[in-house]
Amino acid sequence: MAAEQSTLFEGRRRFLKVSGALCVYFAAGLDRLGATEDVAAKSVDPTLVGGYLKISSDGRLTVYSGKVDLGTGVRTALSQIVADELDIAFSRVELIQGDTALTPDQGVTFGSLSIQNGGVQLRQAAATARQALLQKASVKWGSDASALKTKDGHVVAPDGRQIAYEELIDAGLLTLHLDKAAPVKRPELFEIVGKPIARLDIPDKIYAQFQYMQDFRLPGMLHGRAVRPPGIGSQLISVDESSIADIPGVVKIVTLGNFVGVVAKDEWSAIRAARSLKVSWSDWQGLPDEREIWDFVRHSKVAKDDVTSNKGDSAQALKGAAKTLTATYDFAIHTHGSIGPSCAVAQFDGEHLTCWSASQATHNLRKQLAAMLKCAPDLVRCIYIDGAGCYGRNGHEDAAADAVLLARAVGAPVRVQWMRADEHGWDPKGPPTLLDMRGGLDHNGDIVVWESELFVPNGAANNVSLVAADHAGLDSASAQSPGGVINDLAIPYEIANVKTVAHRLESTPFKPSWIRSPGRMQNSFANEAFFDELCAAAKRDALEARLALVHDERGRELLRRIAALSHWSERKKVSNGAERTGFGLCYIKYELVRTYVAVVCEASVNTKTGEIKAKRFYVAHDCGQIINPDGLKNQIEGNVIQTVSRVLKEQIRFSRANVTSVDWASYPILRFPDIPDVLMDLIDRPTEVPWGAGEPTAALVPAAISNAVFDAIGKRLRSIPFTPDKVLAALEAT
Helix, strand or coil: CHHHHHHHCCCCCCCCCCCCCCCCCCCCCCCCCCCCCCCCCCCCCCCEHHHCEEECCCCCEEEEECCCCCCCCHHHHHHHHHHHHHCCCHHHEEEEECECCCCCCCCCCCCCCHHHHHHHHHHHHHHHHHHHHHHHHHHHHCCCHHHCEEECCEEECCCCCEEEHHHHCCCCCCCCECCCCCCCCCHHHCCCCCCCCCCCCHHHHHCCCCCCHHHCCCCCCEEEEEECCCCCCCCEEEEEHHHHCCCCCEEEEEEECCEEEEEECCHHHHHHHHHHCEEEECCCCCCCCHHHHHHHHHCCCEEEEEEEEEECCHHHHHHHCCEEEEEEEEECCECCCCCCCCEEEEEECCCCEEEEECCCCHHHHHHHHHHHHCCCHHHEEEEECCCCCCCECCCHHHHHHHHHHHHHHHCCCEEEECCHHHHHHHCCEECCEEEEEEEEECCCCCEEEEEEEEEEECCCCCCCCCHHHHHHCCCCCCCCCCCCCCCCCCCCCCCCEEEEEEEEECCCCCCECCECCCCHHHHHHHHHHHHHHHHHHHCCCHHHHHHHHCCCHHHHHHHHHHHHHHCHHHCCCEEECCEEEEEEEEEEEHHHCCCEEEEEEEEEEECCCCCEEEEEEEEEEECECCCCHHHHHHHHHHHHHHHHHHHHCCCCCECCCCECCCCCCCCCCCCHHHCCEEEEEEECCCCCCECCCCCHHHHHHHHHHHHHHHHHHCCCCCEECCCHHHHHHHHHCC
């Protein structure tokens, strides 16, 4: 294998040279997938304007974004930002995303940071370019740059003279660094930002013309499948290649360590071969008993403790409290459950590797594939193509690793399409999360002390190891990566005595990774539900109690607006036979530093069947400057719908060997009849920085449902998912 790698990668890639032009330069025939564009002169330096922008000879603007659209509509919002900042028609903007040869590394598309970080970088690049264009025109005309304006892709003089941007682009313009001092457009001058521009991706999706990763094809492409072991830690004993000799179209059986794969001329032959190949594996039963998962988590070895807040003397305050409460909350292991299973295509040209993937982290994937193949990263190019959504690190990167190993083995492009059992069985999981809560009230019913302890895997948001690399015994530049698990463990309320601690565990049953609002959702679930428990114990209204302890004026305004939107003071619990209806309120300042959200959930509980229906959500949302209100609504609705599914339906089931919930019957998700109504109050603050919206609302949905259920039946649900059997058990408990 070492000799093969040496031959394959002996050359070095020579593209990605930094140009000396403004990097607003000429190009022709840009391929939407980046497969044919000449990349020799394209800068990907994130400090240079040319990393982000290009103006072609016909006046069209190409935007290069390291952040990618995961189905959230962010390509539209990012295009709006740049079009408005450069005063160019929105219809003349094209966005290229997630191509490591063309786009700068702006970090992983996660954490609600695409607009907050990526969009702000694009805005500053456009502002820098605009200043350079004004200066260039002022020199050409011998006029003062401050007297000039930009409009519709032109620089315009006070006397009416105008010159198109493309006429100002020549070799005399040096490469520009992003200028943080370059003035951005004043909010009152926005013409595109803040407007509900129709999403760019929707028409092709409606008319079935949109190209997903699963649709991508290359000439001469073969099809591959990995054969997974029966136990997560099983070792390969033998492969009987003769067992599939009768299947036509099989090109090669590939084995490397514990990695086994097949390559065939067509997809059905690859599927048949993978199913029929006789492979012997060792027995492995290393997972904990599913019935004892929380005992396993609680008694796992602690790698370190992170004290995330420590104010006053919580231990002493608990001893002196007039009334104390304790509760334990747990959040089940979740899979990403992407509707379209992961897919990737890999190709070698004899020297370089190109991989097409729906990864939300193509720049990181590039490094991982290079590590796996022991080659220089500049010999690897990863190109993003939209997948079926993920909102976290699902199986896209792992399908890419499968394709790379198989393509290298056969010397031809290989497509790997995962199936449902691959997706549910082998994507990394949102880890099991356990929280112990303690609180105390004084004689007036005021909350005087708050403590919480979180049990969660060690690690931070980082690369997740590749399944194929693990099985093949190869490196993939990774570490245990459960996501930003300690964010929001601290609380947004002014309480005199607070201590919150995250116990970082050395191990966890399944490979951990981040799923939408990782850590923040689990922590906010326990925080906001336990706050509601304290309110109930003190006989305090949940809204008034929060208003008393939130001193941030933007937070207070948000709470007042959710009260108005949901008619909180006029709400009425309803009993209709076995069905009881209640209301639950929650509030968050995300990570205590950005987006404000308040939610009220109206939910019903059937006391005979135990079924919960989340009927309606009211959402007040303040993410600062709104780029596209329609896109923001899409985001909030998606937050609610996906998380309702996670709260009411989803839970990984497993044996001592592997995941057993490998289909939709054993891992059910929300169906269309159960989708709740979502009503919103969007607070636009054009003069403020734009914050993210991809996660914050999701973080509140679990506690909002829990609080609504308590309001309806007087029983507290603390274990996600809230299945009917748990509801019935709570009703039967004294």
